[in-house]
Amino acid sequence: MASFQSIMKKYPSLLVILLNFQTLLALYEDQVGKFDWKRSFIGKVKYAHFDASRIIVGTEENIIASLNMKNGNILWRQLMENPKEQQLMLLHSDRDLLSVSGTMNNWFVRTWDHQTGTLLSEWTIFSDKNIPSVFTVEKGTLLHIFPTQNSHLDVVTYNLDGNNQKNTIKIPAPWITDISNCVLSKSYYICISKNDISGQLYYVNILSEKPKVYIKTLHSVLGDTPDLIEILPFEDIFPAFLLSSNGQAKVIHVDEDVVNTKIFKVMPNAVSNHNGEKPFIYQLEPASNPDKLVQIRVKDYATCQDEMATELEYPVGLGAPIIIATATKNTLTDVLLSTTDNAFMLVRLSDGKIMWTREEALSNIIAVEFFELPVSELDASIENEFKASSNSILSMLSHRLNTQAKQLSTLIFGEHPMSSSGLVRDAFGLHKLIVVATSVGKLFAIDTLSGSIVWSYRLPNVKPFSILGEDKILLFAQRTARYAPLPAQCILIANDKYSGNGVIFQFDPITGYSQKGIEKLNYQIAQAIHLPYEDDQHLKPVLMISSTNEVYLYPSCAMGEVYKYTSKLYTYLVDNTGSFKGYSFIHSTKDKLKMTPSWELQLQPAKLVAVKTKHPNERVHSQGRVLPDRSVYYKYVNPNLIAVATVSDDPVHKHVLSVYLIDGVTGLILYATSHKRSRGPIHLVHSENWIVYSYFNERFRRTEFAAAELYEGHVQSNSSVFSSFAVSLLPHVQTQSYILPATPLSVTVTLTERGITNKFLLAGLSGGGVIEIPWLLLQPRLNDIPCSPEESCIPYMPEIPLPSEAVINYNQTIGRIDGIEVAPARLESTSHILVHGIDLFYTKVAPSKTFDMLKEDFDHMMIILVLTGLVISSYLTKYLASKKALKQMWK
Amino acid sequence: MLCYLSAFLVISLNVQKSYSSNIEYDGSVTIRLQHALVASEDPVFTDRGNVTVHSLRLGQATINQRPLSPDEQLQLRDLAAKNHFYQLKSIVTANDGSQKTFLSTVKACMLAESELDDRLSVSIDYMGRVIAVTSIIASKSTCEGAVVSLEKLKHFTTSVYVRHTEPGPIPDTASYIQKLEREREAKEKGEVKDNRSFLAKYWMYIVPLVIIMVVSSATNPDAQQGSQ
Structure with missing residues (x-):
């Protein structure tokens, strides 16, 4: 009895613990990497150095990293400050690795260990000059040069031998006309005064005792050239630069008074390599062989003669490359190339083989769409049989015989993969394809099972939209793979880089094949709407609104279908100034859609920071919330609801955050709230009948x-x-607020197919973790209703607990989380999650646990044995019982 | 229908009461109402009346609207019969003389069916600036065109609701700390007295015991019979 009592004492607390932790999911050690994968990136490479069997790189994402030369994998990676504010200015590889990164007047100088990437030292440089400056390392000193136009050069030198002794010199330089006409090479600062032959060449050795400015005419250096002259930097062991005109460049060496022009002409993208026995110059040029795209030409450094030209096995999808670094070891020369679409690759000469390629565009994803895979060929043919397309008896018979023969063959010989990729739909929709669009305009399709790239497509000259300060490209799934034999279809909408007009790109998300390629539009896009209606081809049309409020439909043949719904169609337009307008399509005619203003909101002088509608595929399963007294409190589920957040500057409260819930059809403000002394970043989540914002x-x-x-x-x-x-x-509005003891970078909510499963909020934190927070924890508690575990209500806690078991990416830190994308699986319990930032992380979450799936360690053998055992034993006992009854009768 | 309307009224009034003293500066606004009674892409707005909100804080308003002329009545009936939209333009003049124009749209048939009984929702932000003026009809369902007799389409009976911006919730740390404090004190005082009866406490142990006893007593006589 004593033990009973002790259990009784523990029981209530046990219940509480169970209630609190039932929603948490943690991974067992052997499940690591089973449902998830992570890919790490570094961003577009800016600087690269060879270092033994490693490559040290500095990137535009303000990251330095070390890559394995054999396969391009990251050995170590260090993320510095946010690249939107701070940029890497210098990466110098010496005994230690030296990096300088910072803003216009504030820099961090750091030294790192080559081997491990450990930070060895860090100090800062501050300057009050608001002009662009350059850094270089020369003879053990760090030079920091501020060129002031038409005036002088300020040079600050720092000794790098530990005491960082500072020394400032000023060199009069009234000849600096434009900073883009100046280069820094070793300790020489070199400028040209004009971009044609009448200009002068000025250069000065900053490190000499008494800096003297040398002046030469460009004519004396170059001879006669009628074309425009540009000055470009050139990596060399001597102070050198390139003077480029008409696509050709000359290497110029300067040494005190001597200007030495190399007589040969090189391409402006040439680099020199002094590692080998003999120094060479490498340059990229279009291949002479029409089958290949690019070749590397090697020239002798001394004689300037062509040594050889190697054609590269350059893949078709990549953009134009430039050489970042070269190194020679024994007889092999490695060349690192960076392309316009941010790819980074290692090419080994002399055979021109590409050793590896890193798709660094994936470090900057701005649009994500999940796609279901098509059914296998066999399933598709069975489905076709039931379609009314084949109507004659004979054709139906032959079709039936055909499919059955196929079924038989698969039964005997096993399933043969439908396509070479083997992308076939599974029973639970757990295998999907993720199509992502990146900020450089490159599309990738990624397999959710393996994380490998299925296809990629580069869209040249495409620029993302800027929506509320964020770069966005729109991806709409016009048709899923459900309608075999019609292929799936997706549409991408972006801006043209030069004209600013819209571009659309229609493609098959499964294969990446595009029938029409990029279509340029002759108008700017202000709004694009993915309509929920299907036309006879099962295509969901996209409505595009130009900046002049003209309405266009894509595909335009869906006009008849859309016209039927124009009386129910509404939209809104938002601009950064705070004007918010609603439109109806009531005055459309059969051949032209027309927008008519129907409501208007004026939020000025507040600035719009977030606009969120519900996910179009979201379903609300439960109409109400059951209260402890068995009554139902009905949810207000308005599909037209728009959540809007604004921040306004206030003289008293500094910043005031206002959040409005607006009906998108009538413009009625259903709820308005304001938080004084609160500011962004605002993360707004809108789902079912609730919103959550941070x-x-x-x-x-x-x-x-x-x-x-x-x-x-x-x-x-x-x-x-x-x-x-x-x-x-x-x-009725219920509200409640909480403290989050972390900094969220992105917040979203899980989405399941039928909305039965509980909702989890997923918050990407600045520390690199993605944490799941049950909606039950945040759901506002009703005032006059008791909240206890018996009512399946978690009592209010002002601080949201962040247990480490709730981190869905366990110890796999994700760098600089940008966004979290969610898609439902066909299994109700499960959602697909893709977290993107510098890294890419995919996993599946099941907020209510996998209630519709057997556990993976479920013992099928055991249950079969138990069942057969039970059947046998019941027959056995029946037999024995009858035997016993017979015996008793005889007694 | 009436009961819903009154329900709406009650709730709106409650809402008003609870927020009435939130804005920092009280002010008054005048709203000039214009409406379009002919469905067109570029609607022509004619004057409908004036609304003066004397105090945004209290939400009191004087409404001055002229009756519709026979021509306008016909136009409105036509609009309702064809299931078009009735558009309302509100020109809001604030204390400082600044003007803002708002647009609002309702279904004409709903306005006609309600016999020109509409509600004007004037939303203001935390500073008391008007951010939206929306016309709504209190109804449970929509219509797809309706013909209403002309005499019912004469006088607007408009109610004006000034809707404030609620102050946002703040994390309630004080009461939580108090609650923890109370729990700690209770713990210090000793065990929490369990007032439930013996049966309520231990039913989960008693029930299986009883069942086992019943089952065993049910089987025992058989066994005894068998042994006999």
């Missing part, structure tokens, strides 16, 4: 989460149809 509270200096939930009340006004025009009751 903001920074300036008063308490912490990040807070606020949740607002809308209810209709105890009676549902109209259970069959919802209309925004029929406002019988304003929704």
